[in-house]
Amino acid sequence: MDNHNxxxxxxxxxxxxIITIVANYFLxxxxxxxxxxxxxNYKLYKEMVNSSQYAQNVKQSLESQTGTLNGEQPSADTxxxxxxxxxxxxxxxxxxxxxxxxxxxxDKAAQxxxxxxxxxxxPFCKRLHDSGAIKNLEAKYGSKLALAFKHYPLPFHPQAMPxxxxxxxxxxxxxxxxxxxxxxxxxxxxxPSQDVIDAAVKEVGLNAATIKKCVxxxxxxxxxDTHMAEGSTKFGVNGTPGNVLINTKTGKYEVVSGAQPxxxxxxxxxxxxxx
Numbered sequence: 001m002d003n004h005n006x007x008x009x010x011x012x013x014x015x016x017x018i019i020t021i022v023a024n025y026f027l028x029x030x031x032x033x034x035x036x037x038x039x040x041n042y043k044l045y046k047e048m049v050n051s052s053q054y055a056q057n058v059k060q061s062l063e064s065q066t067g068t069l070n071g072e073q074p075s076a077d078t079x080x081x082x083x084x085x086x087x088x089x090x091x092x093x094x095x096x097x098x099x100x101x102x103x104x105x106x107d108k109a110a111q112x113x114x115x116x117x118x119x120x121x122x123p124f125c126k127r128l129h130d131s132g133a134i135k136n137l138e139a140k141y142g143s144k145l146a147l148a149f150k151h152y153p154l155p156f157h158p159q160a161m162p163x164x165x166x167x168x169x170x171x172x173x174x175x176x177x178x179x180x181x182x183x184x185x186x187x188x189x190x191x192p193s194q195d196v197i198d199a200a201v202k203e204v205g206l207n208a209a210t211i212k213k214c215v216x217x218x219x220x221x222x223x224x225d226t227h228m229a230e231g232s233t234k235f236g237v238n239g240t241p242g243n244v245l246i247n248t249k250t251g252k253y254e255v256v257s258g259a260q261p262x263x264x265x266x267x268x269x270x271x272x273x274x275x
Contacts, residue, residue: 106146121157133262163192169214
């Protein structure tokens with residue numbers, strides 16, 4: 001059997017092992033997940049790790065790194081692959097539903113819609129925002145690109161769920177501009193403890209006590225849960241940031257997972273605009 005086949009076997013075994021470990025992790029951590037996000041969050045993540053789409057995504061990710069699994073060192077000159085993790089097609093009805101329960105920065109009718117399923121406590125999400133990739137591509141494509149920030153708070157990030165709800169409360173109180181400003185403020189400041197959330201709320205010109213009262217009421221928890229379920233079931237999102245780029249005219253989309261280099265997002269946009 002050649003080395004290539006050995007690599008595929010190792011990748012498949014590793015994928016199966018990782019899926020089992022992650023699934024068992026959520027089972028063992030159920031009491032903690034209950035405390036952080038509630039039993040409904042636990043159910044969502046249990047469904048996610050047991051889904052065939054999740055298993056396939058992990059398997060593909062590992063198979064793309066067979067050289068590393070064999071002990072090879074990646075070349076510093078080799079850029080990350082720009083290929084999308086998944087592709088598909090949406091109806092106009094689907095696209096309308098995706099934008100109905102969230103804030104959109106830019107024109108909803110823009111040719112490209114970038115939906116980021118994100119966690120405000122996630123260091124990789126912070127890395128993406130700190131990199132300037134999103135802002136640079138906004139500047140490059142102008143009115144042709146619109147952005148939506150949806151929530152995907154991971155259960156092992158205890159501050160992520162309250163921060164997600166705080167963002168929704170900010171949006172309700174101050175509109176789309178303050179919603180996106182709050183998100184950027186959180187990523188700039190770091191881990192969203194209550195003090196950080198309060199500081200970000202004040203920075204966008206709102207009352208921290210009012211926003212905390214809104215969060216404590218649980219008013220927007222169902223919306224956050226819906227975002228999470230949507231990301232997992234519709235696009236196979238299994239980590240953050242999960243980026244979905246959609247051509248709103250043709251319905252074609254690409255999933256570009258993680259805090260990838262700006263060039264990879266640019267490549268996806270270019271491919272979609274050529275549809």
